[in-house]
Amino acid sequence: MNxxxxxxxxxxxxxGSAGFIGYYLSKKLLDQGCTVIGIDNVNDYYDVNLKHTRLNQLxxxxxxxFIKGDISDKEMVNKLxxxxxxxxxxxxxAQAxxxxxxxxxxxxxxxxVIGFYNILEAxxxxxxxxLVYASSSxxxxxxxKVPFEETDFVDTPVSLYASTKKSNELMAHTYSHLYNIPATGLRFFTVYGPMGRPDMAYFGFTDKYFAGESIKIFNNGDFENDLYRDFTYIDDIVIGIERLIGAxxxxxxxxRVFNIGNNNPEKLMVFIETLETALSNATGRKIEFAKVFEPIKPGDVPATYASTDRLHEAVGFKPQTSIEEGLQKFADWYVEYYDKK
Structure with a gap:
């Protein structure tokens, strides 16, 4: 441990301080008395009210x-x-x-790509x-081959989003090599929790239930070969980042690059059932989603599963939060925030 x-x-x-991970990391540092400069363009990719709620707590x-700005604006980044x-x-x-x-x-x-280039230049x-930066699983x-290890071959991304994250790793490697910038990339695995991103499945499923709509599950209804995801609770992500900042x-x-995942992949259907239970607990009534099964979408991968050995070796940390505990915290927050009692 170093x-x-x-x-x-x-x-x-x-x-990205108005974003999900950016907010929680900023708050953790501020609670300890650190000086934090936050920048975010507060775009409307998802509900901006949620971004303002996070910012209002900071x-x-x-x-x-706080500076409202876009990292793709090179002049602004340099001035900052x-x-x-x-x-x-x-x-x-990042655009997620x-x-x-x-x-x-x-x-x-x-x-x-351009935004991250501007950060590297600065x-x-x-x-x-x-310099610590977000990559992705x-x-x-x-x-x-699972679990995914940082030494695995990663030259076959199946979405443009994945390509941009791979590009970030290559760019950071080059700038570190040429200009001796100490840099650490973080491959996040399906982060979830209270005040999370509404575009993520668990949040979207919950929205649809309360809107009286069915949820779409992209696994062809194949429960034997269900999608696996390494769901990682936000507090675990922040502890991992905090420790790596100091290393x-x-x-x-x-x-160098690290996985930050739960090292414990769950079947998507198990995750959904756990979410139903958590929402039932939070509302005091039985909740069950209406489900529609569809084929897997282009760009989706069948399984994400992180090896966290390198992270543990470097900073002595492995995520600890179970999906039961994490989803209950999300459900309690959601029901209170959106007044769904």
Whole structure:
């Protein structure tokens, strides 16, 4: 184990601070007394009210500064680095979503490729102690070998979103090599929890139930060969990031990549049943989704399953939260937030 506690004297730049992971990480750092600069373009990919709710919980902190802006604006990014001189950068700003990338490719190149290039350039000209950035489990594509290990072949992405994340890893590797920028990429595995992204399945299923609609499950109704997902609770993700912030690459290798997943994949149908139970507990009445089964969608992969050995070896951490515990926290939040009692 090679990580240090968060350094309270440093300035932390969190891009995507109105987003799901960005909000929780910002709050965790602010609660400890860190100075946090948050940037987000607050786009309307999903309900902006949820983004404003997150931001409104960060704004009362005296040591939080929020800038509404887009990392694809190079001039703005450079000015931000010049003015605030961040010591640590955590790049979580990205256009998310596998299926959306098939319909709207332009925004993925703009945010995920050009935006990340601007961050790398800024780190080059304004050296930082550590650049941590979001990659994704989607880089593993349709790999059949499980669990996915960081050393696996990842040159066959099956969505543009995955391609942009693989591009981020290559770009970070090159900039680290050329300009000695300590950089760490994080391959997130299906993050969920309260105040999460409404475009994620568990959130969408819940929305549809309360709207009186059926849910679509893209597994052909094949329960024997159901989709597997490594669902990872938000608190576990944030602890992993926090520990890795304090453990920049050393030993002459300035760039590395880690999986952050639950190391315990669940069948999609088990996850859905657990969500039904959690919502039943939260509302005090039995909840069961009306289900429609359809073929798997282009860009989706049959299974995501993270090996977390490298993460554990580096910072002594493995995610701990069960889906029963995590989904109950989500259900309790959802029912209260949207007043569904």
């Amino acid at each position: 990580y240090k506690p968060i350094d309270l004297t440093k300035t932390y730049l969190i891009t 704004k009362p902190y005296e040591n939080f500064t 680095f010049e003015e605030y001189k961040p010591n640590v950068v955590v790049n979580l700003a 979503g596998v299926r959306y990338s098939i319909e709207n490719p332009d925004v993925y190149i703009q945010s995920n 780190c080059r000209h304004h050296p930082v102690d550590h 989607s880089v593993y594509g349709a790999n059949k 920049p690459p050393t030993d002459g290798v300035p760039h």
